[in-house]
Amino acid sequence: MKALHKMKIVDVTQVMAGPYCTMVLGDLGAEVIKVEKYPKGDDTRDMGPYVNGESYCYMMINRNKKGIRLNLKKEQGKEILLKLVETADVFVENFRPGVTKKLGIDYDTLRKINPGLIYCSISGYGQTGPYSHKGGFDIMAQGMSGIMSMTGEKDGGPCKVGIAIHDIAASMTAVYNILAAYIHKLETGQGQYIDVSLVESGLAWTIWEAAAYFGAGEVPQRTGTRHRVSAPYQGIKTKDGYVLVGAANQRTWENFCKLVVNKPEWIEDPRFVTNQDRQKHVDELEKLIEEIFVNETTEYWVTKMEQAGVPGGPILTYDQTLNNEHILSRNMVEEVEHPVAGTIKMLGIPAKLSGTPGTIHRPAPTLGQHTEEVLKELNFSGEEIARLKKDEVI
Missing domain, CATH: 3.40.50.10540 (Crotonobetainyl-coa:carnitine coa-transferase; domain 1)
Structure with a gap:
């Protein structure tokens, strides 16, 4: 029934x-x-x-x-x-x-x-x-x-x-x-x-955007693949394309620094200590991550993030999506x-x-x-x- x-x-x-x-x-x-x-x-x-x-x-x-x-x-x-x-x-x-x-x-x-x-x-x-x-x-x-x-x-x-x-x-x-x-x-x-x-x-459906406007008077601007309140939470260029990084909280951020990019010093960097700091300096952060990510393939970084417990994934074309296992x-x-x-x-x-x-x-x-x-x-x-x-x- x-x-x-x-x-x-x-x-x-x-x-x-x-x-x-x-x-x-x-x-x-x-x-x-x-x-x-x-x-x-x-x-x-x-x-x-x-x-x-x-x-x-x-x-x-x-x-x-x-x-x-x-x-x-x-x-x-x-x-x-x-x-x-x-x-x-x-x-x-x-x-x-x-x-x-x-x-x-x-x-x-x-x-x-x-x-x-x-x-x-x-x-x-x-x-x-x-x-x-x-x-x-x-x-x-x-x-x-x-x-x-x-x-x-x-x-x-x-x-x-x-x-x-x-x-x-x-x-x-x-x-x-x-x-x-x-x-x-x-x-x-x-x-x-x-x-x-x-x-x-x-x-x-514009939940975060309404929060930004009503809470701080901010008018949301275009951000590409970036998130409005979390960083790094976006697409990053790799050797053969792009990979999505979802280090949206402090635990995944620290795992990302230590286990994915081997940059534990970023955890204490005053630009990146809190999510708010990272969001404020997202241009610098993206550049630093990309300098590392362009040396390996998307598949390499997806595997690396999975092993580290950091959400990540590829950006598939639609035909790849419909044929994905x-x-x-x-x-x-x-x-x-x-x-x-x-x-x-x-x-x-x-x-x-x-x-x-x-x-x-x-x-x-x-x-x-x-x-x-x-x-x-x-x-x-x-x-x-x-x-x-x-x-x-x-």
Whole structure:
């Protein structure tokens, strides 16, 4: 039995922030019915690469869902959606604020049909506030949250984080708040509205940076691979690349000095006595470590640090990560059979639950794959389904 086997979700989201949220809930056993717009479906279907005409981006983020294609601009299409909502626990959307009201599928409308409905909206800036009307993608959220201004090399310009960090942050913020609302519903029968924004979800992760600003008035600057409050905690150049050093506390620092670089005198050096001292003189410290590290390979220093009990590791390229023995042993790359694309690989499930583990039990749907199946469950006849097809409702 899966943890969320009783949860039913109607998902009208697209691209990443919404679909990642419902994918995670589907991994944990929720029944997810993904409603795609008519006629072309989720915008992600237009993103390559493709396998037998199916978008790999779409398949990666829409597993464990049933898929239907529905024309919400037609009254009959909206009526079908409302029938789905009648028995749903959760409704997730990521339209720009105001669009659901125009379509007649906003929270106030849907809760009249289903008072126990948990309705989650994911948007760039949230449903209220002076920026709520703006469309917001991940890159705008990175700029708005300050994260882009503090990412990159010290002497360089602002950098986008390599992944869609705000999209995923919003997804996970939506997931844990949906679960909290679901627990409340199980206890009381009451639904509620959840307002999630990309900007705030990423901003909530800037813990050390907020501490620096609120506590000392410091505006975080770009630090490259360096940590803001610990040193040495960064990438250091080696003979053949870079290695990460994580001497984040006094014990590991002293082990690093004595057992890794053979410089016990650094422990008493007034520039490096405390973590605060080391942080203050991090430029000098980095230079001294690098003068030693460039004489040996990354693998040499990783082994040396492991032996000394100092956290350290390589900076892998993404292909190295996906072929790494540890990653593979933890089932973070799984194979799935897709009805059109065939055998495809995708990322596995990161949390390993002992009693109710998540599973990949269904590949991403082809466009409209389960429309007839879902309509039959709603008691539509074959004749009615044929007429809806003819009228371009489904």
